[in-house]
Amino acid sequence: MAVDLLVVGAGFAGSVVAERMAAAGKSVVVMDRREHIAGNAYDEPDSRGILIHRYGPHIFHTNSREVFDYLSAFTAWRPYEHRVLAQVEGQLLPIPINLDTVNRLYGLALDEEGLKDYFERVRDPRPEIRTSEDVIVNTVGWDLYRKFYQGYTRKQWGLDPSELFASVASRVPVRTNRDDRYFTDTYQAMPLDGYTAMFSRMLDNPRITLALGEDFRSVRETVSARHIVYTGPVDEYFDSVFGKLPYRSLTFEHEQLPGVATFQPVGTVNYPNDHAYTRITEFKHLTGQEHPDTSIVREYPQATGDPYYPIPRPENDALYARYRELAEKEKGVSFVGRLAQYRYYNMDQVVGAALSAARGLLEGGL
Incomplete structure (x- = not known):
């Protein structure tokens, strides 16, 4: 199969690039090793019909009018200020x-x-x-x-x-007034129908082919692409030739609470000194969904598992610099996103980076 672009990863970075390139008339294959789109922002109804975020809470906020307007083409919004x-x-x-x-x-x-x-x-x-x-x-x-x-x-x-x-x-400010919002960005809202619905509309283009539940190396053998956009861990792309980049991972303990309308007074409660988990999130605060039951998730950080957060330390930056040098020399491949660029991006920053990458590809003649 010959296409203009192979996108590795169906999260924000990959999906935004894919949408922009398809809108410009390019043929695109988007693959992901998971069986679903939307990456870590994936949401779905649980068995009681409560919309939950499978990989922990994703709260959208941005000061970028460009990013907000771009995503608004694929979703209506529910105003929401996280507390x-x-x-x-x-x-x-x-x-x-x-x-x-x-x-x-x-x-x-x-x-x-x-x-x-x-x-x-x-x-x-x-x-x-x-x-x-x-x-x-x-x-x-x-x-x-x-x-x-x-x-x-x-x-x-x-x-x-x-x-x-x-x-x-x-990243966490200290305030001397009574402002109790977690974020102060100009645009604070949640996709009205959820993130997965937003991603579905973004990728709903006949020029985009989805290959879910597929491994990059196997897809690369069957898809001939003029260019690759890679959004996975940069060290993994290069077979960890310099050693593995450290990432922090998470496990999620989801719990349904039948007959409990509200579990806690705000969307998220942190536990800095108690318990092994860091926080509990109750999804109905985020989504505004009305339901007689509720659903929560506890987050347990861990050293191993799926990579979620690059660990910002000098020695890790030094190791990434060696991989970045390889990435810059890799012809026909762009590295975009939190894992590919080893940066602690917010969602809007990933969207901004992906929009920039797509512009660069089009201006470069792809």
């Missing part, structure tokens, strides 16, 4: 840390200026911000660091915050 609470010392407190978090935790009655002064008194100033520990203690001091961040980070990454790049902790 997260952390269980700390028997209380459910807002995270990111804000004015209410501090006042309720310590029994204070600070206003915004008072909280700024409080942080200034308790912070441990760092002359240079290099690690995630530096970010937090430099901002809010050691007690809040230990209560909200250290344990969660150790579970999530298997490493102490002092062993991780500052960029990890910088």
